[in-house]
Amino acid sequence: MLDLDAEVLSEHIAAITDWLPLQTPPGRIVDLGCGTGAGTFALLDRFPTAHVTAVDSSAEHLQRLRDKARALGLEEHVRTLRADLDGADWPDLGTPDLVWASASMHHMAHPDRALRKVHDTLAPGGLFTVVELAGFPRFLPASAPEDRPGLEERCHAASDQQHAEHVTHRGADWGAMLAAAGFALEAERTLTVSIDGSHNEAVGAYALAGLRRIRGSVAEVLDAEDLAALDRLLDTDSARSILRRDDLAVRTERAVWAARRD
Ligand SMILES: C[S@@+](CC[C@H](N)C(=O)[O-])C[C@H]1O[C@@H](n2cnc3c(N)ncnc32)[C@H](O)[C@@H]1O
Incomplete structure (x- = not known):
């Protein structure tokens, strides 16, 4: 990372x-x-x-x-x-x-x-x-993924809540x-x-690594459908993998x- x-x-x-x-x-x-x-x-x-x-x-x-x-x-x-x-x-x-x-x-x-x-x-x-x-940087547009728009923000909100007491500053x-x-x-x-990030492999790898890390801290608290959508993004063999998207950016x-x- x-x-x-x-x-x-x-x-x-x-x-x-x-x-x-x-x-x-x-x-x-x-x-x-x-x-x-x-x-x-x-x-x-x-x-x-x-x-x-x-x-x-x-x-x-x-x-x-x-x-x-x-x-x-x-x-x-x-x-x-x-x-x-x-x-x-x-x-x-x-x-x-x-x-x-x-x-x-x-x-x-x-x-x-x-x-x-x-x-x-x-x-x-x-x-x-x-x-x-x-x-933490954001990689996906708000409309993504198509079946669960806004997923990335919800993952971050859940992760921030989990980490609030550890990283207080x-x-x-x-x-x-x-x-x-x-x-x-x-x-x-x-x-x-x-x-x-549309033609940048490092951005794809960065987004994948970042969302994988977040999954570790939010899996227990995330809505089941959000977790399933996140797993599809993280599955590099899936057609819906984050590595196959052409709308990634680092913001x-x-x-x-x-x-x-x-
Ligand atoms: C987010 S990383 C940033 C690393 C680097 N400065 C950069 O910009 O890529 C934070 C770093 O601070 C180190 N760190 C955290 N707490 C520390 C402590 N109490 N003493 C020394 N290093 C610490 C971590 O091991 C980690 O390498």
């Missing part, structure tokens, strides 16, 4: 790295909750001389990130660090010029504490970039939280993503905050 997200949204991630309010290219970067490296590699693309410390609690994600770094010949520029950012002991991250956290801050149990830690870690004048999703007011942690908020923007929003340590 993370790799497909990075592939499909690569242009949008590049638009964010281009937009960052930086006077000089950062030498030391930290990617917090780096996953499989969407941000790490986009940042190295933009700032090729930088060194990135990629931090995540998932050993599996970090292994994949290291494999990618090797395949790209970037091992010298990437250091991975396994750490639980909710833990009492914040890892030693040096004094980076830029800290990047994409779709990771809302996972923190105590984001206010994490933001203060980032503030104290950054070099004076350093920049912290928080990227958050407005929600999704949609938080990060600008206010950054200011409370001592940052000077320098810039803020929202990117509207709308990608035509989502990304919000970005750039905050400075004075």
